[in-house]
Amino acid sequence: MRKRRIGKCKGPNIHLQCDFEGEVLAKQFASLGAKLILSARNEAELERVKSQLSGKHAPNEVKILPLDLASGEESLKKTVEKAEAFFPGIGVDYMIHNAAYERPKAAAVDVTEESLKATFNVNVFGTISLTRFLAPYMLKRGRGHFVVMSSAAGKTPAPGQAVYCASKFALNGYFHNLRSELFQKGIKVTVVCPGPIETSTTVSTEKRLSAERCAKLTIIAASHGLKEVWISYQPVLGVMYLVQYMPTIGFWLMDKVCFFHFMSLASHAVFSLCGRLSSAMTKDGSRGRLTQPMARPMPINI
Numbered sequence: 001m002r003k004r005r006i007g008k009c010k011g012p013n014i015h016l017q018c019d020f021e022g023e024v025l026a027k028q029f030a031s032l033g034a035k036l037i038l039s040a041r042n043e044a045e046l047e048r049v050k051s052q053l054s055g056k057h058a059p060n061e062v063k064i065l066p067l068d069l070a071s072g073e074e075s076l077k078k079t080v081e082k083a084e085a086f087f088p089g090i091g092v093d094y095m096i097h098n099a100a101y102e103r104p105k106a107a108a109v110d111v112t113e114e115s116l117k118a119t120f121n122v123n124v125f126g127t128i129s130l131t132r133f134l135a136p137y138m139l140k141r142g143r144g145h146f147v148v149m150s151s152a153a154g155k156t157p158a159p160g161q162a163v164y165c166a167s168k169f170a171l172n173g174y175f176h177n178l179r180s181e182l183f184q185k186g187i188k189v190t191v192v193c194p195g196p197i198e199t200s201t202t203v204s205t206e207k208r209l210s211a212e213r214c215a216k217l218t219i220i221a222a223s224h225g226l227k228e229v230w231i232s233y234q235p236v237l238g239v240m241y242l243v244q245y246m247p248t249i250g251f252w253l254m255d256k257v258c259f260f261h262f263m264s265l266a267s268h269a270v271f272s273l274c275g276r277l278s279s280a281m282t283k284d285g286s287r288g289r290l291t292q293p294m295a296r297p298m299p300i301n302i
């Protein structure tokens, strides 16, 4: 990857929530010369990730900041104050919202209030609160960039994942709105919607994108200031196109996919039909091409 300067900042200071995808992102950001703040609840894990980073400012200028997104406003406010104080005079240039909570799959009608609250506390309320507390610092400096790891499930229905899906749709709504309100004051937002990604805990026969490839395309998207990117193999990318640009067909298709999912039938047959449809729609299946004008959602074909 071309070593492009990340945004307007020479040695950007990045606050990153560090899960598996976060770990891979941290490695790539560190190698590009970023100063990093790593956050999650498990401090020992964060130390492990830090010890593996290398780059102009890593691991020496990599800070560990334990964070529980469900810990409430007061605690999140203090976390933001600590993050801002780590690099005096610089603050946080990039906030990478990467952490998420996902429950085992369940039918939409079986969702419990406890499950709804647990998911929304982390994926939505905690993430938005952190953003609200950090944004004033960024506004004062006249620059800042939120990179939000959403999901293909934030664009289309996802069988058995109604709550997760709802939380990602909520994130998309909040952050696109935030950008519309603050872009003239120097605040950027990049919403990243990946399809299935290979993680350390993945147990699936589904074709998944590697975390490294997803991180690389995420950094390319952020460094180009893109507003929304879709990163996935087919057929998921094709389904996203259909739901966005031909919703009547897209939702019809997803109704069938959900039906087959819950009837435990071979839903992959529908997906492969969709895959054939989608490859006819998307002209270019090559790796890492940016295929549409920036004013529109920017699918990244892989």
Ligand SMILES: NC(=O)c1ccc[n+]([C@@H]2O[C@H](COP(=O)([O-])OP(=O)(O)OC[C@H]3O[C@@H](n4cnc5c(N)ncnc54)[C@H](OP(=O)(O)O)[C@@H]3O)[C@@H](O)[C@H]2O)c1
Residues within 6 Å of the ligand: 017, 018, 019, 020, 021, 022, 039, 040, 041, 042, 043, 045, 067, 068, 069, 070, 097, 098, 099, 100, 101, 122, 149, 150, 151, 152, 193, 194, 195, 196, 197, 198, 199
């Ligand atoms: N994997 C996929 O196929 C896929 C597809 C599309 C989008 N995504 C999105 O990509 C991002 C990364 O996915 P992933 O699969 O790498 O995630 P993951 O491995 O499931 O990791 C989730 C991370 O979130 C952190 N976390 C959970 N609850 C938290 C809390 N209350 N406070 C702070 N941190 C918390 C956890 O760290 P601690 O337990 O240490 O706190 C954990 O490392 C997520 O936003 C996910 O929705 C993933």
